[in-house]
Amino acid sequence: MSGPGNAQSLEFEDVCLEYAGRHGVTPAVSGLTASVDAGRFVSLIGPSGCGKSTLLDIAGGLLPPTSGVCRLGGTDVTGPQSTTSMVFQEAALLPWRSVLDNVAFPLEVKGVRASERRARAAELLRTVGLDGFANAYPSELSGGMRQRVSIARALVTDPALLLMDEPFGALDQQTRSMMGLELTRTWERVQCSVLFVTHDIGEAVALSDEVWVLSRRPARLLTRIEVDLPRPRADDLPLQPRFQELEAEIWGTLREESRAMGVPERVGV
Amino acid sequence: MANARLRDVSVVAARIGVVAALVLCWELGSRSGYLDPLTFSSPSRVAPQFVDLFSSPVVSVDLESTVKNVGFGFASGALAGGVLGLLLLGMGESVRGILLNYVVSLQAIPLLVFYPLLLTIFGLTRLPIVIIVAVVVMVPVTVGVTNSFAAVPRSLVRLTRALDLSRGTALRKVYLPAAVPLLFPSLRLGFLLAMVSAIGMEFVVASQGLGYAVAHSYHAFATDQMYALIVFICLLAVVVDVALTAVENRLRRDRVA
Numbered sequence: 064m065s066g067p068g069n070a071q072s073l074e075f076e077d078v079c080l081e082y083a084g085r086h087g088v089t090p091a092v093s094g095l096t097a098s099v100d101a102g103r104f105v106s107l108i109g110p111s112g113c114g115k116s117t118l119l120d121i122a123g124g125l126l127p128p129t130s131g132v133c134r135l136g137g138t139d140v141t142g143p144q145s146t147t148s149m150v151f152q153e154a155a156l157l158p159w160r161s162v163l164d165n166v167a168f169p170l171e172v173k174g175v176r177a178s179e180r181r182a183r184a185a186e187l188l189r190t191v192g193l194d195g196f197a198n199a200y201p202s203e204l205s206g207g208m209r210q211r212v213s214i215a216r217a218l219v220t221d222p223a224l225l226l227m228d229e230p231f232g233a234l235d236q237q238t239r240s241m242m243g244l245e246l247t248r249t250w251e252r253v254q255c256s257v258l259f260v261t262h263d264i265g266e267a268v269a270l271s272d273e274v275w276v277l278s279r280r281p282a283r284l285l286t287r288i289e290v291d292l293p294r295p296r297a298d299d300l301p302l303q304p305r306f307q308e309l310e311a312e313i314w315g316t317l318r319e320e321s322r323a324m325g326v327p328e329r330v331g332v
Numbered sequence: 333m334a335n336a337r338l339r340d341v342s343v344v345a346a347r348i349g350v351v352a353a354l355v356l357c358w359e360l361g362s363r364s365g366y367l368d369p370l371t372f373s374s375p376s377r378v379a380p381q382f383v384d385l386f387s388s389p390v391v392s393v394d395l396e397s398t399v400k401n402v403g404f405g406f407a408s409g410a411l412a413g414g415v416l417g418l419l420l421l422g423m424g425e426s427v428r429g430i431l432l433n434y435v436v437s438l439q440a441i442p443l444l445v446f447y448p449l450l451l452t453i454f455g456l457t458r459l460p461i462v463i464i465v466a467v468v469v470m471v472p473v474t475v476g477v478t479n480s481f482a483a484v485p486r487s488l489v490r491l492t493r494a495l496d497l498s499r500g501t502a503l504r505k506v507y508l509p510a511a512v513p514l515l516f517p518s519l520r521l522g523f524l525l526a527m528v529s530a531i532g533m534e535f536v537v538a539s540q541g542l543g544y545a546v547a548h549s550y551h552a553f554a555t556d557q558m559y560a561l562i563v564f565i566c567l568l569a570v571v572v573d574v575a576l577t578a579v580e581n582r583l584r585r586d587r588v589a
């Protein structure tokens with residue numbers, strides 16, 4: 064069950080989710096069975112609005128599935144877990160707190176002593192390369208730096224599972240590639256299990272051990288692609304033929320999916 | 333750095349200069365006869381009165397009375413507004429819209445008209461004034477609490493859920509500070525209205541309070557004393573406003589810069 068560090072496995076077993084709305088019941092996820100092995104980095108990719116984020120909320124215990132179960136380290140997820148951290152598309156920092164106090168926030172609400180949590184937060188700021196900004200306020204940082212603070216905050220509790228919901232979606236392409244590279248470096252050190260939602264195929268391949276391609280809503284697992292690129296990942300990854308092959312494979316699956324649905328080719332990129 | 337400092341100093345100097353110029357115009361206008369000295373008095377005649385105010389025990393009674401009227405009224409109104417605002421937040425969006433409408437329309441009613449009724453119920457005590465002040469304060473505070481909390485970014489709401497914070501912790505550590513920039517102006521407005529309505533009611537029916545003292549000086553043709561009181565009330569309002577700003581900046585340290 065447990066891998067390197069505190070990493071724990073995440074399993075979805077026949078997970079279904081339906082929303083009861085004004086126009087009857089809308090299925091968002093239908094019968095998903097898959098698992099993230101402990102210490103693996105898994106990306107979720109699929110057409111926009113297909114229910115990727117919903118799946119993340121289920122894994123985080125924010126949303127109970129209509130049927131089926133989700134297990135973390137073999138235990139049913141029934142609510143938010145203290146061993147799970149989330150990173151959202153918005154950095155969601157508290158603007159009235161310094162960078163250091165933002166990173167220390169999850170420890171503060173857990174009642175960790177001030178000296179201890181500050182030391183730990185400072186350590187994580189070093190990990191994400193922001194040691195010089197401990198006393199800055201979020202408004203003084205760029206979008207990319209803010210997201211790094213938010214990643215440091217997620218890692219400060221030493222999570223078993225990290226859930227990331229398009230964390231680089233609001234950044235420009237260049238910052239985004241840099242952040243991806245940094246995230247792999249950071250993650251190769253902390254080694255928790257990661258479920259990473261993205262709609263960027265290249266990003267998914269570059270970061271992950273495994274990519275799950277989801278169908279249009281309601282989300283089904285179309286295919287799981289093993290990313291057999293060596294770690295640590297090379298800086299010139301996008302130029303490697305194997306990278307391009309994997310990218311093409313995912314692209315092909317997504318294109319087939321949109322054809323099968325009889326919609327114009329517009330996959331979420 | 334030095335430049336910024338110099339700029340700060342000159343801004344303060346300019347602000348003082350504006351006040352000084354106005355006072356000078358007042359004095360000159362009064363001396364030259366453009367302003368009727370009997371109606372408008374003059375700074376040189378008001379100033380000594382101002383000193384007298386603080387040595388007279390009568391005014392300290394008036395001051396105490398006004399501070400109590402405003403203080404009790406504001407405190408209970410703000411508390412009621414806070415509770416009501418949070419209750420409204422707990423309801424669905426449509427119910428909130430309907431009920432909030434009633435609260436807002438309270439603002440359109442000149443609540444002072446209920447003063448005689450309250451007088452007959454509670455007699456000539458502090459209570460009628462405090463009750464009206466409280467209701468007057470409650471309205472903007474309720475609206476402020478509801479709107480400022482509803483405007484807390486969804487991402488922060490998700491964060492409180494992901495961290496599994498209790499209601500109290502989420503309120504104290506996230507929602508309240510996040511709401512401050514929108515909430516504080518409503519508190520400040522509430523305070524302003526509290527001053528206006530308390531002093532207004534003291535003016536009409538009361539036997540003490542700064543409003544009563546102003547009216548009394550007016551009726552006694554003690555114009556100089558009346559202006560001294562008016563200036564004093566203005567200063568009081570400014571001091572409280574500065575204090576509220578300081579509290580606001582403490583709660584949201586990022587906004588000081």
